[in-house]
Amino acid sequence: MRKRDVLLYASLLTLLGCGSVPLTGRKQLLLVSDTEVLSSSLTQYNDYIKTAKKSTSTSQTAMVKRVGQNIASATEEYLRQAGMSDEIKNFAWEFNLINDSQVNAFCMPGGKIVVYEGLMNLVTSDDELAVVIGHEVAHAVAKHSNERMSQQIAAQYGSQILSAALSEKNAIVKNVAGTVYGLGAQYGVMLPFSRTHELEADYMGLILMTMAGYNPEVSVNFWQKMSAQSGGGVPEFMSTHPSDEHRINEIKKVLPELKKYIK
Template identity: 45%
Template sequence: MKRIIAFCSFSALILTMGCATNPLTGKSTLALVNNSSIFPSAFQQYDTFLKENIVVTGTADAKRVESVGIKIKQAAEKWLAAVGQADYLKDYQWEYKLVDDKAVNAWCMPGGKIVVYTGILPVTKDEAGLATVMGHEVAHALLNHGQQRMSAGMLQQAGAVGVGLAVGEKNEQTQAIAMTAYGAGSQMFGMLPFSRSHESEADKIGLILMAIAGYNPEASVPFWERMGAASGGSAPAEFMSTHPSHNTRVSNLRKWIPEAKAEAAKYGVVFK
């Protein structure tokens, strides 16, 4: 019992200290690992990935990826400067690469390292569609979702230790059942909703970023409808997925578009 009490007290202390406030949302988020530790590792992994894959350069598509990425980054700089947080981006090292891969995908590493796969370009179709994707990915980086997921993973592991302590004196079968239940429960009711909330948060912030960058946020809806069609309805049920369903995503975007336009108007960007 004493070990359990000590463990709980230590965990509470870590939770209290391991939080940060994001300037774009005003929310307090998990930050058990500092970006000063995460970014160098992410940059190294990004460089390794580029060396091991075919990076497309010099083409119109490659130039478009970089151009849109720069516009989205500049939109982020304007937004953060307006709220007195210009220094927030000082450690980010932005890079935007097009990689020859049939996967319909794009991703961003912590610190602003972005990859767009050629396989997603037929779905983006135009620059506004690409801005939807890159706004979403830049948003992930600005919202420190990588940091939060690492922190959540640490808490999940710590929880497993706590469960182990709680059932440590039980028989092996009881211990096995408890650990299995904890693993399934923490994934289904903790990590999956946590990841879905990140995706929705990146959708909303990405919508604002693309609008400030001059891209009509209404273009996000047909893009995600095309993504839904491209998936062929093969996505798992929403409650079992790390991403919201396409219907949920499109519904949310329609709701957020007026807010994105209003935010963009503050920077002189007006859509008819």
């Protein structure tokens, strides 16, 4: 492409799919509709959850569902107050604890949250669990999966998506979704988000958990504990995330700001 064509292509992409992230205002590329994202992700999630072994711990399962629903309720209240009530229809919240030793958790679009028992071994309170679930809910609210799919579509299909290929968009979305979500190829493991997405989810998650009545001050100690587990090894949940030190320093910076979200 000539430089002029590249600039035109970039401009058209922006016009076709420009959105902004709640709470941060960061501009993002969203070429895929919410309906398309939810449909493609729900298929993979349902396939996974049918074979996953749910936890038999009634107390820990109840904890995951309790904290999850409280954060979900706070999230929906925020969306209503921010004039984004239409976004609420995109969520059908579900919180599952899975019998798996991984120190991990993930969220699919639409609010499908999975927490592994391995992570629960490090959780000592609802507040600590809220750090993780708030982070995962933030990924869904920020539409990080949509943005990741859109970036891959733009890179893989180029200017085709601005031409006749738009009529084949469903096929394109289906093709990209398998790579983006990863559940088909990697049992219960969401492929890594970018560092920008992860730090944004940290920030938004802290706000959402605070709105839900949980104490964000525990987040620093919790991430330090996560980092130190397994003899200093890096748990799966943090292996694709920003470095421990970077994450904790960023969290410390925003903690004073969170006071305004305390009810």
